[in-house]
Amino acid sequence: MIIRTRFAPSPTGSLHIGGARTAIFNWLFTRHNDGKFILRIEDTDRARSTEESIEEILDALSWLGLDWDEGPYRQSERIPIYERHVQKLLNEGKAYKCYCTPEQIEAKRKEAQKQGKIYRYEGTCRNLKSEPEGAPYAIRIMTPDEGQIEVEDKTRGKITFDAKEIDDFVIQKTDGFPTYNFAVVVDDAEMEITHIIRGDDHLANSPKQVLIYQALSYEIPQIAHVSTILGSDKSKLSKRHGATSVVAYRESGYLPEALINYLARLGWSYGDQELFSKEELIDKFTLENVGKSPAIFNPEKLLWLNGWYIRNKPASEIAELVIPLIKNKGFQVELDSKLIKIVENLRERVKTLSDIVNSADYFFTDEIKYDDKAKNRFLTSESLPIFEKLIQKLSKPDEFTVEGLQVIFQEIIDESGLKLVNIAQPTRVALTGGTVSPGIFEVMEILGKDTVTKRINNAIYYIKSNN
Numbered sequence: 001m002i003i004r005t006r007f008a009p010s011p012t013g014s015l016h017i018g019g020a021r022t023a024i025f026n027w028l029f030t031r032h033n034d035g036k037f038i039l040r041i042e043d044t045d046r047a048r049s050t051e052e053s054i055e056e057i058l059d060a061l062s063w064l065g066l067d068w069d070e071g072p073y074r075q076s077e078r079i080p081i082y083e084r085h086v087q088k089l090l091n092e093g094k095a096y097k098c099y100c101t102p103e104q105i106e107a108k109r110k111e112a113q114k115q116g117k118i119y120r121y122e123g124t125c126r127n128l129k130s131e132p133e134g135a136p137y138a139i140r141i142m143t144p145d146e147g148q149i150e151v152e153d154k155t156r157g158k159i160t161f162d163a164k165e166i167d168d169f170v171i172q173k174t175d176g177f178p179t180y181n182f183a184v185v186v187d188d189a190e191m192e193i194t195h196i197i198r199g200d201d202h203l204a205n206s207p208k209q210v211l212i213y214q215a216l217s218y219e220i221p222q223i224a225h226v227s228t229i230l231g232s233d234k235s236k237l238s239k240r241h242g243a244t245s246v247v248a249y250r251e252s253g254y255l256p257e258a259l260i261n262y263l264a265r266l267g268w269s270y271g272d273q274e275l276f277s278k279e280e281l282i283d284k285f286t287l288e289n290v291g292k293s294p295a296i297f298n299p300e301k302l303l304w305l306n307g308w309y310i311r312n313k314p315a316s317e318i319a320e321l322v323i324p325l326i327k328n329k330g331f332q333v334e335l336d337s338k339l340i341k342i343v344e345n346l347r348e349r350v351k352t353l354s355d356i357v358n359s360a361d362y363f364f365t366d367e368i369k370y371d372d373k374a375k376n377r378f379l380t381s382e383s384l385p386i387f388e389k390l391i392q393k394l395s396k397p398d399e400f401t402v403e404g405l406q407v408i409f410q411e412i413i414d415e416s417g418l419k420l421v422n423i424a425q426p427t428r429v430a431l432t433g434g435t436v437s438p439g440i441f442e443v444m445e446i447l448g449k450d451t452v453t454k455r456i457n458n459a460i461y462y463i464k465s466n467n
């Protein structure tokens, strides 16, 4: 048997962390089993589905590296297929036309609500003697009035629902479009899906779907519901807990590797192991290790993983990724050994790509803005002799490398009796505008002799004109 899975997003918004996790589980399970991963856009909610959302979802999946083998199918392009199935059920007397108007249904729903009951369609149109000519209708499936409906769930075991709980629900709306439950079942059957892995917010739909499978005489695929992702306060993950869309993470400088690694571990585990490459995840992922209990989203851990990937990916790849971010800030930059060195030096202390970009304007522009505190403390007449000495020594044709610079600084220490920090901090302010940067020798080497000389001279000028 070839394993066939699907990811079936409704394009009514961005791809969220929860949806991405569902996609990741399906993808890993499929790749682990050499199966086929199918992408299906569930756009039958015509009012809420948008093209932008479809594009954003596809983009986010591609960015995460979750490639699909078939699709994207679109439910809106498959209407005749659903109609054919509805017709089959009508012909077999397993479904019927319902002429009740939305107003009538709404009134009954309100009435039930008043009595503290949940409204269930009472089957008014089940056995109509005559059908109103030309009136709009929906189509409902006939469901059993009693008995049990069993859902065999791979992560939770057998779950039983009381048939009384389920009314004759609509399978085709008045506009001719199928309802969600109907389209899902027809598609999963037609696309020969063998395993359905999805969020447990769909658990309540499962008995309805089981009834549709049975009515259509289709085999029910294996179903695994994975637990909802919760925020740290144990409530459903939402905007309140920070960014929830995949795109927002991409834009804030997260790497797809980090998101995949983090989300794969939300609800699935392999001992205590935290770090997994994609290949390793594919190798180790099984449904047996998917847990039942809700997974808590921990942004700190994701951030930590992101920092780990930033430090451990080849620096040239990180450099390539930060180029657009740097250009966005209006700076010129290209992929060269200077940029790679900048990345190598900055990435030790950052957690996102944006951190790299936001902490290092001084590498990309000569317009150094002195931080107020830093300049008051370090760009003073006391620093003047240090800077002058530095300029004098830098003019020698020594090699402008970390080692060469160390020698120069040592000479200044020996001649002035100052400590390294007393020389390094004013220099740092002169070169970067602030008091925090990678090692001063590394910064100098990257900036190069001309820039360093120019900036030290600027600092001298600043001190002379402000003191």
Ligand code: GLU
Residues within 6 Å of the ligand: 008, 009, 010, 042, 184, 197, 198, 199, 202
């Ligand atoms: N389209 C549904 C959603 O976006 C998923 C349906 C399913 O997985 O069965 O939530």
